[in-house]
Amino acid sequence: MSRVSFLSVQGVSKRFGGLLAVSDASFEVAEGSITGLIGPNGAGKTTLFAIASGFEQPTTGRVIWRGEDITGRPPHRLAQDGLARTFQIVQPFAGLSVRENIAVGAFLRHRRRADAIAVAERVAERVGLSAELDKPAAALTVAGRKRVELAKALATEPKLLLLDEVLAGLNPSEVRDIVPVVRAIRDGGVTVLMIEHVMQAVMNLCETVHVLAQGRIIASGTPHSVVADPAVIEAYLGHGAAKRLSGAAHA
Amino acid sequence: MRSYPPEIVAEAVLNGLLTGAVYGLVALGLTLVYGVLHIINFAHGALLTLAMYGAFVAWSVFGLDPYVAILPLVPIFFALGYGVQRFVIGPASRGDDSNILLVTLGLSIVLENGLLAIFRSDTLSVQVPYAMEVVELGPMLLGFPRVVGFGVAFLVALVLFVVLGMTDTGRAIRAVAKERTGAALVGIDVRHVYAVTFGIGTACLAVAACLLLPFFYVNPRVGNAFVLVAFTIVVLGGMGSVPGALLGGLFIGVVESLSGLYFGESLGQIGIFLIFILVLLFRPTGLFGAKA
């Protein structure tokens, strides 16, 4: 059962004023998996991420992490506990070099500068940034900055990594480059939960996918079962779309 | 604490309200600039000092009564404010909050010390025939210049309200305040609107300076006394709110007058600073977190 209770989001709702951004969402992330969280724009995915990583408090519901209730625990303590996240809009430390950017993450578990720098350089190698270590982070391309974002989080040596649209804004060849990096991270022992719009990558990477629409989880399962789910198709394409699509398929 | 008969306290309250209206006018300029440009103008106090010297020179050199000096000083200070925003603050800010902080600080240092170099640190005041005249209100005596200040401050606020509400310029200013990008898209020259707004804020100071001078003094540091007061009012009244600035001004005027009565002139200032600190620290985060 320990596989099931790695990360467990239980009945989480979040209200901003009159808007219910997340409504009674529950799902699980199994240890060692790559799990996807998908859904149309405005479905509440990023809010849910913010709650799981301690940046927002849920209005109701709980987040359980390895058997412990972590609801409302601040982000820096969650990072200490092994739960790291990236941001959809990449957040490099603009005045610092790539090496120093990653080292900020590495300093979490290594007090000495030399150790932190060594960890940062190892992580940079894992995500393919070895050649850019001395550049200022602000000087990188979008794809480069996405890698820095990934590397900073990895340098905290997490057990669970929350990736918020790490592929958004990349061209197809850049996506192809980064997919194996994500897989290698998981193979290195880090469980991954990713919000993603690039379906090709989701189908490719994820074992389990949860679909969020209008703040609710409307489907869960393997990528292939989920994309065939009429409820999911309707959520993406509008009411009646599933029927029209299956009609078209039969015709 | 001493105790006073009620009519003394009532007189202090009324005098506080009268001065508070002029404070409100000073804060009005600050809050308008904040509401539209979303910047904190540290040079506001120094610009007020400059305006007070302007009014002083108008009286001592040209023999103009401070109330008459409003007429030339308002356009002059509007132009000055326009230029300062357009050619100094705007280009230096590059969208960075801390740049604006530093540039307006630099501006206030230049103005304050420039005035110090020219006029030295002597405290100056004007002698007008009506300085000591009083208006009787029942048993209470109110200084005539303060009553004028109160009336004109409200008049200016009213004019401003009409300008913002009913003219094309006012509509453009409100559009920019609400949605800068959108306003730019429909063809509003945002930089021009910013400069106009800054000009209006500075012109408010010119009026306030002329109203203050008959019952106040001027020295190169006089603006410092006002700048924290003005910030307190702006924060208290809600950043960017015009009626809030006036109400906040009245409130602070009364607080200052009463704490001066009970704690003496110099300790009385502490009341305002403490309110300021408390409001900053404990006001719900929405106000301050929003722009983070």
Place this chain on the structure above:
Amino acid sequence: MTPRDLLPIAGFAAAAALLPLFVTAGTWLNFMIFTLIICLAAQGWNILGGFGGQYSFGHAAFFGTAAYGTAILQLRYGVNPYPAFAAGIAAAAAVGWIIGVLAFRSGLRGSYFALVTLAFAEVFRVLANSAEVTGGAAGLLIKLDVRPENFQFESRANFYWIALALVTGALVLTRWLERSRLGAQLVAVRENESAARALGVDALSVKLSAITLSGAVTGAAGGLYAQYFLYLDANIAYGTWISVEALLAPIIGGAGTVFGPVLGGIILHSLAEFTKTLVGRIPGVDLVIFGALLILVVRFPPRDIPGLLKRWRR
């Protein structure tokens, strides 16, 4: 921190320590000591403002607290000046911590942090101006009693070396900060607070460490000032002049760098001296130039004199 990190600091300290052997005129030594005191105050500001990105407009609160602490402990309680000086620094650090707790816990940053620090300094100024223990508006005079064990010296050069030792100590402290975990986390918070928090940085405690350290260093400048000039009043100790000086020097010389505050302090005060000889003693002229310089460096990135020079060379 490696020996190589410390080499430039050692070089600076050695060169500066030799100066009194050549410069013996009292007015020049006086100028150099005053400049070093300003540099020290500015080094304090640089820790919080330069590395941490939290711009304080009220470092007078720390300068004045240590200055008054040093003076009052001697005058009213007969404490020896050296422990009084140390206690003054500790008091300044404590004030830093308290202001930090209040301001950072409420999430104040940017202009609001600047405003609230300014307000704190003003509260202290008004209080010191009317309280009995600080001598009210008349101020405090430390008794002249020239003995080395009393932190007063026959020769100004001795005082110069003490000031230099403190500035050097602050340089080493800053270099350590730059190379340390705290420093990396502080810069991360400056650049992007939420990103730093996501990486396990406890932003509040990092900022609190910075403001406490910052208060202590600027406090050391205040205690030194009291001990050198032997006179204090509220407008000196808690006046806006020192808040402005402490901020200007690092901004001009390079905020968030080890040598920035010292470089800026020397540039500013050399400039001020030079203007004095040029136009005579007109009050305020030096500050007009400082202010104009501030506007200029902000106008043209990267916002400090070293940056400006690089720009012109290109």
